[in-house]
Every structure is written in C-alpha cells, then in structure tokens.
Amino acid sequence: MPARRLFLERRSYRMRRAMDAVRLLPFVGLALWMVPLLWAVPGDGQGATIPMSSALRYLFGVWVVLILGALALWWRTGRGAAEDGADDPPRPR
Template sequence: MWWRRWRGCWAMMRDERPRRARDLALILPFIGMAALMPPLVGLFVGSTIAGVPLILAYLFGLWLALILAALMVAWRLKGPD
C-alpha cells in the first residue's frame, strides 16, 4: 500500500526530529554571531526600508528570528526529555 510506506517515511522523519532540533540548538548561537559580524552587519547601514532604517529592521528582525528558532528548539526538545 502506498500510504503505508508514506506513513513509515513520515514516522522516520518524526523520529529524527529531536536529533535535528539538537543540531539546530547547537549551531543557533553561531548562526546568530555570524549574522552580527562586522562585514555582514555593515551591509545594512545607510539605507531605509519603508521609512525604517534598514539596519534597525535587520537587527531586530534577526533578533526575533533567533527567539522564534529558540522557541521551536525548546518546544521540540522538551517533549522527549
């Protein structure tokens, strides 16, 4: 049955989820740090987007993204523990 195989596949993905969440948890701060490093962060200085300084939008947007990622990671990892 095709659906049975599909369900097996999905179950495997689900079993892998904690591991992937762990990996994400480990690299999250490094992603954040890299995104805040000088050459990259400097690119956003000067211009505006819809009246908002781009650098502000970038920093706070990145910040919010990190928070959401941490929320997701925490949610995923809390389950099996």
C-alpha cells in the first residue's frame, strides 16, 4: 500500500528532524544565555547599562522557551517512542 508507506516515511523523517532539534537545543540555549556577554557593564563606559528588570525578563524568558522546547521535543520523540514501544532497543541490564 503506497499511501501507508508514504505516511510512515514522512513520520520517520519528522522523527529524525525532531532528534536533530534535540541535539541542537542546548547550543541554542548556550548562545542565547551568552548574549549578556555583549551587554555593557557599569564602569567600562560603553553606553547605557541594561536595567535589572530587562535582564531578568530576558534570562527567564530564554529559560521558559528552552523548557517549552525540550517539553515539545519530548512530546514528539520520547513519548512517541514510548508508545511505539516495540521498536525500542532492549535495555541492557
């Protein structure tokens, strides 16, 4: 049945891209959390400093985005794999 095979291929394709995203996510987080390195610090005389409330909003905003991203990826990859169950490799004891 060609239609069914197409569906499966598409699904495994999606699965692989989701795993790519799992791999990529920590680097996105690292890059976003290292943005404060560019911020001006009092005393170095480079323009206005960032108010604490903005810094808080940015850092915790990135945190929430990363958590949601990891949650969504778990939903797509981990949970799906657990439901399929059968194609899980046997766990070594």
